[in-house]
Amino acid sequence: MPFSHAGKAVFYMKKHGVDSLIQVEDLSKAFSRGSDTLQVLQQISLSAEPGELIAIIGPSGCGKSTFFNILAGLLSPDGGSISLNSKKVPHLRGRMAYMQQKDLLLPWRNTLDNAILGMEIQGEHKRMAREQARDLLKTFGLEGFGDSYPQELSGGMRQRVALMRTILCKKDILLLDEPFGALDAITRSIMQKWLLKVWGQFGPSILLVTHDVDEALILADRIYVMTSRPASIKGSLQVDLQRPRKITELDMVKCKEYLLGLLEDELTVPEP
Amino acid sequence: MKTRLVNTALPVALLAILGLSWEASVHFFEIPSYILPGPWEILKVMWQRMDLFAAHGVVTLIEIGLGFWLALVVGLTLAVLIHASRIIERSFLPLIISSQTIPVFAIAPLLILWFGYGIGSKVVMTAIIVFFPIVINTVEGLKAADPDTLALLQILEASPGQVFFKVRVPQSLPLVFSVIKIGVAVSVIGAVIGEWVGAKEGLGYLMIHANAQLQVELVFASIFWLSILGMGLYGLVVVVERLLIPWRHGGSNK
CATH class of the missing domain: 1.10.8 (Helicase, Ruva Protein; domain 3)
Structure with a gap:
């Protein structure tokens, strides 16, 4: 049995076992198109403890994917910094794995x-x-x-x-960019259970981008709310509730009300 | 299963109808066989002169096979080089494209002059015809990789070699095979034209020879054998395609 130990090698990531304190400070990014400059990110700051599941919610097209692409090293920021365990790094590539909606x-x-x-x-x-x-x-x-x-x-x-x-x-950091966004509601809720199971078993730090407030509440330890473009952090919410969570629980409803309140300004329909 | 049966039965039925009307017209209008023989007579000649066709068919098959391999090896190599280097792309690609304005059949006599009456000139003729589409489509296929997949590979810190072999090559295979299938049909034309212009053997030579002696049924029989040869080669490519691209046919490889 030459590979009898192979299966266990995967399980080396114990929860909180790996240092992956992520700190993002004042990250900014603008795209220029001809003479126009489009400010996409404006001084985004957030942090994630090792093994923490962080959700970032915000309106569609607010620049969440741009933020992740910077973390992944596919784009470089105009300003701000990313640190890993208090050490500045250009990006998290090599330390993180990335999953997208596709x-x-x-x-x-x-x-x-x-x-x-x-x-x-x-x-x-x-x-x-x-x-x-x-x-x-x-x-x-x-x-x-x-x-x-x-x-x-x-x-x-x-x-x-x-x-x-x-x-x-x-990797001890997972970036999930609306991973279940293309799935139907039932499949999505099953996938959320999978994610929690896998997270419990392997214990990486997870940064999850979603536009689904319920998804964020069911999954995350902490939720950051982004504004619409140019995106900045409007507020955050620590969710210290037992898992598995039900979206109908009173505490959850309260949290949801708070988050929707933060999002409200961002969700107004523009006057014609 | 049922649709598959219908898909096979329909063209076979049409072929049978066409064959029967051909046969009937030849008898009804009393067309002499040195103008247009009936399909039954042609089939008889195909069978009775089997040794003749086998001897000449093998020569043509070798010409097609060698010419095709030559085009494939040189074409794929050049396509990879064009993909790998901007300088090679810029210097070679315009010339390859403009070379297509030269009517290849017009240079057949020159090829005979340079490479002789043997199979050499036919191999080159076939290779030249098939070469162009292989290069163009392979370059196209290698370029066509999905940008999101490439970004994924970049995040996974894949080397350029890994990107090439794990994404670009498999991604280009369907396109390469579709052009190989066209190339097989065209390569038969290349070999036959080469034989027309000057040869001592081969099915194309046999046709010209029989035509001059008004043995029209022999001409037709050669055409039929050529077409069977072409279909056989096409089928071979389809088999190889299925082996190399199993994911397209829902099969699983172990």
Whole structure:
């Protein structure tokens, strides 16, 4: 049994076990189009404790994805700083895994091979990576679908493969950019349970962008509210409620009222 | 399953109707066989002169095969180089595109002059015809990678080589195969034209020879065999495509 230990290697991320204190300070970004300048981010500041699940909510098109692209190192900011454990870093690439609304599964790879893409690129042995992924199929509700191609899977399953690929990158920070935004309401609520389960098991810090207030309340330890463009942080809310949470609980309703209050100015319909 | 049966049955039925009307017209209008033989007569010749067709068919098949491989190897290599280097792209691509204005068939006599009456000139002829679409479509296919997928690979800190082999190559395969399928059909034309212009053997040579002797049924039989050859090669490419691109057909590879 040459790879009998392989399955356990994934579980090295204990909750709160890895240092990943993230601090973002005064991050700004503007895009110029011709002579026009479009300010997208205006002095965004936030922080995430190791192992914390942070949700960022804000109106559509407010610049949340731009924010994540800066954290991921796909864009560089005009100003501000990102620190990891009090040390300034240009971006979080190499330390984080990124998951988007689009599953971005490669159509020529089956479930297992899609899931190990990150490990493969990091230079891990393909066979060992597959063994690890195979052990995780059950955790992600993909048992029996290891050899299926993405086009044979449902939307929820595809997104779980993407989540599995993200987890198997074995980073202690996950950036999730509206990961369940393209799914129907029922599938989405199931996926939220998956995410909590996986988070509990692997314990990474998670930054989750969503425009769904309920989703943020069900999942997050702390919620930041962004304004519409140019985006800045309008306020935040610590959610110290037991999981699993129900959106109908009195405390949850109170939290929701508070958040909607913060969002209200951002949600007004412009006068014609 | 039912639609598949219908899809096969329809063209077969149409072919049978066309064949029967052809046969009937030849008899009804009493067309002499040195002008237009009936399909039954052609089929008989195809079968009776099998040894003749086999001997010449093998030559044509070798010409097509070699020419096609030459075009594939050189074409794919050049496409990868064009993709990898802006300088190569800018210097080669305009020339390759403008070279297509030269009617290839017009240079067939020159090819005979340079490469002789043997299979060499036909191989080159076939290769030249197939080469262009392979280069253009492979370059196109390699470029066509999804930008979001490329961003994902960038975040995963993939090297340019990893991006190329893990995303660009598999992504381009469907396009490359669709052009290979067209190329197979065209390559038959290339070999036959080459044989027309000057050869000592091959199905194209046999056609010209039979035509001069008013053995029209032999001409038709050669055409039919050529078309069977082309279809066989096409089928071969489809099989290889299914093996290399299993995800397109919902199968699973182990």
